[in-house]
Structures are given as C-alpha cells and as structure tokens.
Amino acid sequence: MSLVTAIKDAIIPSNGKVVSLIDEFMYPRFGFGRFSERMADAIVATGNQIRLGAGVERVHCRGDRVVAVTAATDRGAERIEADHFISSIPLTLLAKIMEPAAPPEVLAAAEALTFRNIITVNVMLRKRQVTPDTWLYVHDRKILFGRLHEPKNWSSAMVPSDEFTSIVAEYFCSFGDSIWNMSEEQLVEQTVRHLADDLGFITRDEVIGGFAIRAPRAYPAYVIGYERPLATIKGFIDRFENLQIIGRYGTFRYNNTDHSIETGLLAAKNVLGERHDLELVNAAKEYHEIKHLPHGVPSRT
Ligand SMILES: Cc1cc2nc3c(=O)[nH]c(=O)nc-3n(C[C@H](O)[C@H](O)[C@H](O)COP(=O)(O)OP(=O)(O)OC[C@H]3O[C@@H](n4cnc5c(N)ncnc54)[C@H](O)[C@@H]3O)c2cc1C
Structure with a gap:
C-alpha cells in the first residue's frame, strides 16, 4: 500500500477498497489451518486417503x-x-x-x-493485549523481523484464556544467511530483545516462552x-x-x-x-492490496 493511499484514506475513507485498511474480516475461530482441515475431512469422508x-x-x-x-x-x-x-x-x-x-x-x-524462506517466531506472553492492530510492518533496518501480528486479535480461541496473548514475528531470510542459521533459542531471544528493548511493546517478565517454525521456500523470488x-x-x-x-x-x-x-x-x-x-489464475496484473470493483458491487471484502 502506498503512503498516498493511506493519507487519502485518512481524509476520505476508502470503504473497503484498500484491502490493507479494512476494519473487519472473517477468520476461522480455530485458525487458518481449519481451511485445510475441513478440506481434509471432506476428502476422507468420501473414502479417499491423505x-x-x-x-x-x-x-x-x-x-x-x-x-x-x-x-x-x-x-x-x-x-x-x-x-x-x-x-x-x-x-x-x-x-x-x-x-x-x-x-x-x-x-x-x-x-x-530461487525462493525466500520465512521463520515465524511465536512469543507467548502473560499479558492481555500488546496492540489492537491486525498486522504491523516493521521497516527499521535494525529490527530483523519484517512483520508481526497478535493471533488473539484475530480469534480469542488462539490463547488459553484472556490473561494471555502472543506475538508472531516473521523473519524473511534465505538458506545459509545469518537469520536462517540462528538456533530456535537465539531466534526467540532476538525477538524478545526487539519487542522489549527496541520497540517497547512488552517487558521481559511478561514472556512465558517461545518457539520458531521454519518454512523453507515460502516466497518465489x-x-x-x-x-x-x-x-x-x-x-x-x-x-x-x-x-x-x-x-x-x-x-x-x-x-x-x-x-x-x-x-x-x-x-x-x-x-x-x-x-x-x-x-x-492470478494472471491479471492487479495489485493484490487494492480491489477494483465493477460499478454497483459492494466494496466490502
Ligand atoms: C507468513 C505468510 C503469511 C501469509 N498470509 C496470507 C494471507 O493472509 N492470505 C492469503 O491468502 N495467503 C497468505 N499467505 C500465502 C499462502 O500461505 C499460500 O499462498 C498458500 O499456502 C499456498 O498454498 P500451496 O498449497 O501452494 O502451498 P502450501 O500450503 O505450502 O502447501 C505445499 C505443501 O507441499 C509440501 N511439500 C513440499 N515439498 C514436498 C515434497 N517433496 N513431497 C510432499 N510434499 C511436499 C509442503 O510441506 C506443504 O505442506 C501467506 C504466506 C506466508 C508464508
């Protein structure tokens, strides 16, 4: 999304035409994996194997x-x-x-x-909420992750109780680079350091644990x-x-x-x-973050 689009939206709301600026969207209560699980249920129910x-x-x-x-x-x-x-x-x-x-x-x-890899680092917190935002993109070169989100903001079922929340930080990296080569322990510590010391989003005593998940070849380059x-x-x-x-x-x-x-x-x-x-499929040169809707079609996505 461009800065001009953000400024325009602040003056005249875009009413859902700019995907990054929508206020509400539907999300499966038990998380994104439910899409795959429901498809798997249907496949198995008709006698097939996964x-x-x-x-x-x-x-x-x-x-x-x-x-x-x-x-x-x-x-x-x-x-x-x-x-x-x-x-x-x-x-x-x-x-x-x-x-x-x-x-x-x-x-x-x-x-x-070539592909870019991603590592998601989940930091679990004894805290009710860190930010009310859907996603936050981090453009500071000193911060090694590029984006973060708080799963509880998407569904309250993403945490065991309202006392807790978590932050998922996304590290974009490549095979063999300094981020990909970090151990899980280093990644969690690095994330906590950025969140607590550099961004001031959390305090260290709120952290109750963390883990990392590596996804090789996540983005075609x-x-x-x-x-x-x-x-x-x-x-x-x-x-x-x-x-x-x-x-x-x-x-x-x-x-x-x-x-x-x-x-x-x-x-x-x-x-x-x-x-x-x-x-x-997906061959149109339309920018994913902006929806061009035919006249008369509601713009809510
Ligand atoms: C951090 C992140 C955030 C994203 N957010 C969004 C979003 O908000 N909205 C959205 O629409 N999309 C989002 N995407 C994109 C979305 O996840 C992908 O477009 C989608 O998962 C691609 O589906 P797929 O079936 O091609 O690949 P996948 O879902 O990755 O499935 C490919 C499967 O192949 C398996 N595999 C690999 N090699 C082999 C092998 N040799 N043998 C057998 N199996 C193998 C892998 O383990 C994997 O399970 C996001 C992606 C990332 C990484």
Missing part, C-alpha cells in the same frame, strides 16, 4: 506420462502409481526429481530460480530475468499430459490462498474431463 509425512523424492515418467512417484515414509521408500498427478511441491524441486532426468537446460533453470528459466521449466512440465502444477510454490507464482485453492479445484475438474488453463 498421506502426511510422505515426501516425494522421485517422479517416474514414461514418454509423455508420469507413471508413479516414490515417497519417503515412516515405513521407508514407497512407490505410488496413479493415472493423474497434481503437484504443489516447489516447481524447482519437481524439475530436479523427474526420472529420467530433465534435460540440462531445465536443471540449470531450476538452479536459477521475482529476481530480474526470472521469467526465462521459469518458462523453460514450465515448457518441460507441459509435455507431460497427466501432470498439472498448482499452488504458490508449485507454479512459482505469488499466489495467495484463494488462488492456490482455485488452481487445485480447476486441476481436479481437468482430471474429470473439463479443460481449464491454470495459467490464467
């Missing part, structure tokens, strides 16, 4: 078709055969684990594309020139008639959750015989 903790390590192809994947499971490597394959694993990883191996130019393209290697990989994947790519990492497109789910739904419809071009 295999968690099964990392795909090989994608076996024959001619223009994928015939099987090999996944690492608790019980060892397992080969799973199928008629259709839909991939949401990082596109670069997919290109590297195809068997027979992808051509050298595709493997080089997979090396050229749109480095100048990324389009060419991306086109090379997609051109290669397109050759396989029963393989579709979906999601954010799967397509190397900066998709949000709604786009990611939409690509999954359309891929499923394609399996059922419909013809949808998944490339068209």
Whole structure:
C-alpha cells in the first residue's frame, strides 16, 4: 500500500477498497489451518486417503506420462502409481526429481530460480493485549523481523484464556544467511530483545516462552530475468499430459490462498474431463492490496 493511499484514506475513507485498511474480516475461530482441515475431512469422508509425512523424492515418467512417484515414509521408500498427478511441491524441486532426468537446460533453470524462506517466531506472553492492530510492518533496518501480528486479535480461541496473548514475528531470510542459521533459542531471544528493548511493546517478565517454525521456500523470488528459466521449466512440465502444477510454490507464482485453492479445484475438474488453463489464475496484473470493483458491487471484502 502506498503512503498516498493511506493519507487519502485518512481524509476520505476508502470503504473497503484498500484491502490493507479494512476494519473487519472473517477468520476461522480455530485458525487458518481449519481451511485445510475441513478440506481434509471432506476428502476422507468420501473414502479417499491423505498421506502426511510422505515426501516425494522421485517422479517416474514414461514418454509423455508420469507413471508413479516414490515417497519417503515412516515405513521407508514407497512407490505410488496413479493415472493423474497434481503437484504443489516447489516447481524447482519437481524439475530436479523427474526420472529420467530433465534435460540440462531445465536443471540449470531450476538452479536459477530461487525462493525466500520465512521463520515465524511465536512469543507467548502473560499479558492481555500488546496492540489492537491486525498486522504491523516493521521497516527499521535494525529490527530483523519484517512483520508481526497478535493471533488473539484475530480469534480469542488462539490463547488459553484472556490473561494471555502472543506475538508472531516473521523473519524473511534465505538458506545459509545469518537469520536462517540462528538456533530456535537465539531466534526467540532476538525477538524478545526487539519487542522489549527496541520497540517497547512488552517487558521481559511478561514472556512465558517461545518457539520458531521454519518454512523453507515460502516466497518465489521475482529476481530480474526470472521469467526465462521459469518458462523453460514450465515448457518441460507441459509435455507431460497427466501432470498439472498448482499452488504458490508449485507454479512459482505469488499466489495467495484463494488462488492456490482455485488452481487445485480447476486441476481436479481437468482430471474429470473439463479443460481449464491454470495459467490464467492470478494472471491479471492487479495489485493484490487494492480491489477494483465493477460499478454497483459492494466494496466490502
Ligand atoms: C507468513 C505468510 C503469511 C501469509 N498470509 C496470507 C494471507 O493472509 N492470505 C492469503 O491468502 N495467503 C497468505 N499467505 C500465502 C499462502 O500461505 C499460500 O499462498 C498458500 O499456502 C499456498 O498454498 P500451496 O498449497 O501452494 O502451498 P502450501 O500450503 O505450502 O502447501 C505445499 C505443501 O507441499 C509440501 N511439500 C513440499 N515439498 C514436498 C515434497 N517433496 N513431497 C510432499 N510434499 C511436499 C509442503 O510441506 C506443504 O505442506 C501467506 C504466506 C506466508 C508464508
């Protein structure tokens, strides 16, 4: 969001057209994970299986078709055969684990594309509230995290009782850099130091614990020139008639959750015989933080 937009909104409220400035939004009582859990319930209820903790390590192809994947499971490597394959694993990883191996130019393209990682650090507090805000972006170069939020502000079910709250700080980083290399203990201590000593949001005696969660390859990096290697990989994947790519990492497109789910739904419809071009999802050059609504449509989102 631009500063000009913020100033304009302060004078004449934008009434929901600027997504970052909306006053209210719906959020699942038990958190964002409920979207996945409810979809999983529906999948299992219709007699299907979801295999968690099964990392795909090989994608076996024959001619223009994928015939099987090999996944690492608790019980060892397992080969799973199928008629259709839909991939949401990082596109670069997919290109590297195809068997027979992808051509050298595709493997080089997979090396050229990079992702940014994220580490979220959750600091649990004996305190009722730190801030009434939805998100806070932190632009100070001395502060190592870039954004923070207070889950209790989204749903009171995010804390055990009203006596408590928590802050989640987001560290954007890359494999091998000084942030990614920090231990969980260092990350929690760093976050507490910033929140207490630099920002004055909390006092140290309010802290009752903390933990960190690492998400490798969370953001496709749109480095100048990324389009060419991306086109090379997609051109290669397109050759396989029963393989579709979906999601954010799967397509190397900066998709949000709604786009990611939409690509999954359309891929499923394609399996059922419909013809949808998944490339068209989130292809508009519209800036995500501003909604352009047709005349007469209510602007609440
Ligand atoms: C900090 C943060 C905040 C965000 N906030 C919002 C928001 O407010 N609104 C919004 O709409 N979107 C938000 N997003 C974006 C949203 O989370 C993503 O767009 C969405 O999760 C992408 O869905 P996906 O299915 O492509 O990937 P994911 O949900 O990440 O699923 C990919 C899955 O593939 C698994 N995987 C990876 N490799 C393998 C392998 N080899 N074998 C098997 N499985 C594998 C991963 O473990 C993961 O579970 C946010 C993202 C981040 C990181």
